[in-house]
Amino acid sequence: MNTVQPAAGATPIEVSPNPVGGSAELGPLDEAMSRYADGDETAFAEVFRGLSPRIQCFLQRLSGRRDVADDLMQETFLRMHRARGSFARGRSVVPWAYAIARNCYIDHTRSRSKLRLASGEGAELDVAAGPEASAEEAAFARRSALVVERVLAGLTVARREAFVLLRYEGLSVEAAAQVLGISEGAVKLRAFHAYEALRAALREGNS
Secondary structure (H helix, E strand, C coil): CEEECCCCCCCCEEECCCCECCCCCCCHHHHHHHHHHCCCHHHHHHHHHHHHHHHHHHHHHHHCCHHHHHHHHHHHHHHHHHHHHHCCCCCCHHHHHHHHHHHHHHHHHHHHCCCCCCCCCCCCCCCCCCCCCCHHHHHHHHHHHHHHHHHHHHCCHHHHHHHHHHHHCCECHHHHHHHHCCCHHHHHHHHHHHHHHHHHHHHHHCC
16 A cells, blocks of 8 residues: 655555556556557447446546536547547557546636536445444535535535545556656655545544
């Protein structure tokens, strides 16, 4: 398990030991994208099937709106199609696709002049409350989910992006840095601030 150590004495942030977009061997999705980039139109279905749920979820967590995420996902794949010739063969497609999706989101927010988050339409959060949970546990999970949603909405875009890429999308720090176009240290620092804000809000909300 890797840890993020942004400041002396601070609580380390744990990052998955096998994150997406790291130095792992290329998979079928990467190979499909390479075929698509080389002109094999039939490979698009495989690329779309493998990426679309993740891209849609990523954009919904950034925007806070399902309808906006759906529109931006379509724009993302349109841009991927137009730029497919520039895809670096032998590289992972996930960071490349996420970078394009992020650019679509940035263009959207700029065109609106400010970030708009629809109340009650936030991203679905993975706070566990299964059927076996008691009423008290379920209520705690619901409160926690609302706190997390509120804090994510209040984060700066830069911190939200870093948090979403590492925590929800499972990217490595290296891959997240590629998507965001910043250093790995900057990714760690942004994620640290996001985690600290969430921890503080969860402590306060559930105390």
